[in-house]
Amino acid sequence: MEKSNGLRVVLFPLPIQGCINPMFQLAKILHSRGFSITVIHTRFNAPKASNHPLYTFLEIPDGLSEAEASTQDVTLLLTLLNRSCESPFRDCLTKLLRSSEEEKQRISCLIDDAGWIFTQPLAWSLNLPRLVTNTYKVSFFVGHFVIPELSRERYLPLQVTCSEQDEPAEEFPPLKKKDLLQILDGETEVLNSYSDMILQTTKASSGLIFVSSCEELDQESLSQARKDYQIPVFAIGPSHIYFPGSSSSLFTVDETCIQWLDKQEDNSVIYVSFGSVVNISETELLEIAWGLRNSDQPFLWVVRVGMVNGNKWVEAIPEELMERLKEKGKIVKWAPQQEVLKHRATGGFLTHNGWNSTVESVCEGVPMICVPSVWDQLLNARFVSDVWMVGLHLEGRIERNEIERVVRKLLLEPDGEVIRERMKLLAEKVGRSVKQNGSAYRSLERLVDHISSF
């Protein structure tokens, strides 16, 4: 680690796993460049301070009730958090600025997620530069501001007949019409003003950091972002590569996964995980279970506690089936995902295509089977299956026969081999980006200069 440069940055992650990990990756990078780190965080989904002894942690109350904290509607959750965190965050930051003045350590800026919409006016009033992070694929961030308009223009299921479903959605390529419908189905009115505020406060910020993307994955959208927002835009990712082995998991990692993988053959295992927020129904659990079993390939499957609606864990799987599953596979509550994807035995990833999972899979050259559920996942899945052609798309069919078919196709058939070769090339391209003189690396250098210049 380099020695301190005398500057402190204040980080304020959005408290969902998919946003916490990238923020801590950024923290590690900046700390290695000599910045001191203060993390302000909500009580809800609080990061484990003991995993990061070198940073200062300040907790603020978030006013969420238990019911609110467990909602599946992420947009609703985020708007509630924005409402209740504004005043405690203001108090916390004001106090922090005052004490740093006394201690004569300069706070150079606030770095928080684009999803926090009250921080820009606050930073303004405190005369503190604010940089914004975003954890989507750049093309989703840039494109997704049309979504509220689409619902206003009554882009409703009724208008899309069956034959139209597979046509491209001109308003938001490379989505298909049915993808847009699925996105709109998952959102409510709350989105409209929230989304607009994200755009306005991002444009007013001192810079936008895409923590998990780079020119190689998002060139056009990055040019568009620079043109549309007229602020400095950085694409420094996939940033987990700089410091592998994430220590910001909210759940306890099941370390036995790796020993189990060690016993499997090269490229034979299908890894199955749907990230940290998506839930599934009992029927879907059973279809996946049968599909995996019938594929006769080894599998490592993450089922989070509470992930199956109305169930504690996997008790809905009948004992007899469970016995048969155990012959071939392993079910865990939380996996060391990056290590799993890196393992020589892992041959494919059945994923919901959260952007972090998608990028982690790309970096390790693991081809995917896409089962996107909501929001940006649908766009990520289209890039994987239709644009980069490094995966197969389930097209929403969570059915045992389909799952069996695609798993076998990816792991055992020549089609799968072609996909794997293409994925290898993409992995190499992205890998070069974060190495010295790669595009992400250079963007990171510019970011460090930018922060040091405040």
Ligand SMILES: Cc1cn([C@H]2C[C@H](O)[C@@H](COP(=O)(O)OP(=O)(O)O[C@H]3O[C@H](CO)[C@@H](O)[C@H](O)[C@H]3O)O2)c(=O)[nH]c1=O
């Ligand atoms: C299930 C599981 C996950 N993980 C890690 C891998 C990823 O870094 C992270 C999950 O991030 P994602 O794959 O992006 O998924 P998720 O938690 O759903 O993320 C949310 O935030 C993402 C980024 O904004 C969005 O792209 C997703 O649509 C959204 O749902 O957690 C593990 O390390 N072990 C696990 O067992």
Ligand SMILES: C[C@@H](CO)CCNc1ncnc2nc[nH]c12
């Ligand atoms: C602006 C973004 C991140 O910079 C807020 C995160 N927002 C979200 N993150 C994940 N899933 C979502 N579903 C709806 N909104 C979501």
